[in-house]
């Protein structure tokens with residue numbers, strides 16, 4: 001992100017201009033290098049060492065990313081940007097002055113004009129990172145003209161290739177050197193991000209389907225390279241002139257739904273990719289007196305994603321010191337009287353960052369997942385803003401305290417006459433290849449950076465957690481079962497929710513299509529599925545006299561439900577590979593929540609505003625009771641919970 005100049009932002013109401021993201025401090029007169037205590041370089045690995053240190057593909061266990069052997073793989077990453085576009089959006093695209101910090105990346109990752117690929121790989125290793133976030137623009141994928149020779153001066157082997165072909169070579173070089181690569185859909189049109197640049201939403205200037213199709217194209221393209229580990233679906237979704245993104249509306253504004261659709265499509269093409277889902281970066285009108293702010297990952301606590309592969313979701317958020325929880329980052333025109341992150345005390349900042357992001361680390365909730373802070377950064381040499389400098393150190397301490405996965409912005413820049421064009425870069429190269437690095441004594445950021453990459457962290461094998469996942473049929477089927485996707489529709493016309501095949505149904509809500517699934521003490525389930533739409537299996541006595549009941553056959557557990565206009569329509573039951581108890585108890589939730597104290601996911605609300613029923617962790621759902629009397633409308637009133645062996 002980091003748009004360097006304020007862009008005019010005019011709403012139809014002709015409100016005053018403001019910007020959504022802002023003014024990065026421009027490098028001023030070059031300050032003399034600050035005296036810093038000598039420190040050793042970060043602990044680094046060579047390419048072969050890095051490659052040997054982990055086994056793809058990656059997945060998640062609780063709040064940790066793990067490799068194929070179940071060992072923690074902390075994403076310690078940098079953004080190698082350029083392929084998302086650097087043009088600032090006005091003026092001749094061929095004039096370097098019209099590109100961010102005067103560097104025209106020609107729609108490929110930066111630096112290939114100045115040093116050979118092998119030097120870039122070695123320099124990335126010298127920073128102590130193990131993975132790369134690789135932004136690209138949708139437009140880049142479709143460019144047919146070869147990159148100009150001057151874009152690849154130091155890498156003649158890349159001459160004559162299209163930007164996508166260069167991108168392929170970059171991915172191949174990175175993964176051969178052991179780096180994990182996360183593809184990041186940054187922009188639609190090829191230009192430097194942010195503010196009102198026509199790239200605010202996933203469907204800006206194009207259809208949601210085109211966005212999904214492009215992801216499937218990429219998922220397939222790198223399918224045979226397992227070190228391409230993730231798809232970061234969309235960068236910094238934010239308000240455009242007219243509209244806000246949302247997390248629940250179910251329409252074209254719903255980022256939650258767009259993530260769900262694209263994630264499903266990607267999992268069908270390549271189920272091994274991590275799905276990186278960023279929260280909402282900005283909503284509202286950035287003027288004093290108007291509602292606005294940065295929801296980030298806060299909405300996830302009430303509504304999280306459940307995919308067929310439940311162990312693939314990573315949530316992400318971005319933090320820059322000059323922006324704030326309600327501050328767009330603008331300076332001067334369009335600046336509001338909200339706090340910037342860098343203005344908070346360290347303790348308050350830690351709390352703010354927890355609320356906006358690390359809350360997702362909370363164990364045993366439906367939303368529990370790793371959080372990757374996939375952008376943060378600060379201007380290095382020439383920096384004169386004391387708050388920005390303090391922010392860097394304070395924010396890094398917060399990353400360390402949370403043992404967080406991270407990606408610094410950006411890795412590669414250029415220098416002109418010894419001065420960095422973009423002082424935020426960790427590595428900057430002169431035309432002759434001379435390097436300035438964040439690890440040099442002359443870079444004040446070096447001490448904190450080293451603290452970050454050398455920080456003590458959870459390592460080694462991570463236990464498989466119990467999983468809790470929510471279903472949401474508010475806007476149609478929520479089908480997380482791979483098995484059911486291969487079978488005919490089991491309740492045509494009804495809204496259906498099915499748990500992932502590794503899980504069973506554990507709770508239902510009233511009057512909204514939300515449910516909870518888990519694999520806690522999960523018995524082995526066979527492939528037998530029985531659809532229940534009447535009382536034929538109510539065989540061990542009437543457990544809810546006067547109510548309509550849907551009950552699974554003996555030795556079957558509920559794994560899905562269906563509703564019509566909120567009224568219960570059916571239960572989907574899976575035959576267990578064990579004999580199950582026929583004793584049980586009723587869990588009524590027609591007059592209030594009824595969830596087990598201290599049970600799984602009870603510290604989070606998977607159906608805010610509605611009563612919920614949930615069996616105890618050692619039980620399964622064997623039946624659901626409902627009625628049309630007393631204007632209950634057929635919505636669920638009680639669960640029949642039976643003990644698991």
Ligand SMILES: *[C@@H]1O[C@H](CO)[C@@H](O)[C@H](O)[C@H]1NC(C)=O
Pocket residue numbers: 203204205206207208243251252253
């Ligand atoms: C994207 O969604 C918005 C909001 O509903 C809609 O107005 C717009 O037409 C959509 N864009 C495209 C290209 O379909």
Ligand SMILES: *[C@@H]1O[C@H](CO)[C@@H](O)[C@H](O)[C@H]1NC(C)=O
Pocket residue numbers: 137138185186187188201202203204206210211212214215218233234
């Ligand atoms: C990237 O996002 C843009 C904007 O939503 C979309 O047009 C494009 O299809 C996406 N590309 C991929 C590969 O996701």
Ligand SMILES: *[C@@H]1O[C@H](CO)[C@@H](O)[C@H](O)[C@H]1NC(C)=O
Pocket residue numbers: 244245246247248249280283295299
């Ligand atoms: C989504 O819209 C609802 C209702 O319009 C609003 O209350 C909520 O704050 C919005 N959520 C976000 C994350 O913008």
Ligand SMILES: *[C@@H]1O[C@H](CO)[C@@H](O)[C@H](O)[C@H]1NC(C)=O
Pocket residue numbers: 096101102103416419420421422
């Ligand atoms: C960056 O590089 C260009 C050359 O492409 C140079 O003309 C310009 O002065 C530099 N800009 C900054 C901000 O350092």
Ligand SMILES: *[C@@H]1O[C@H](CO)[C@@H](O)[C@H](O)[C@H]1NC(C)=O
Pocket residue numbers: 264477479484485486487488489490491496
């Ligand atoms: C969900 O299951 C139904 C069968 O009930 C199937 O028709 C549909 O394609 C599945 N949907 C997804 C997204 O897998």
Ligand SMILES: *[C@@H]1O[C@H](CO)[C@@H](O)[C@H](O)[C@H]1NC(C)=O
Pocket residue numbers: 524526527577
């Ligand atoms: C039950 O599980 C056992 C052991 O995994 C397996 O051998 C057997 O085939 C299963 N039976 C059914 C009906 O799936």
Ligand SMILES: *[C@@H]1O[C@H](CO)[C@@H](O)[C@H](O)[C@H]1NC(C)=O
Pocket residue numbers: 298299301302605608609
């Ligand atoms: C989550 O739902 C609760 C209960 O309705 C509500 O108080 C809270 O504001 C919601 N949180 C967010 C971030 O929307």
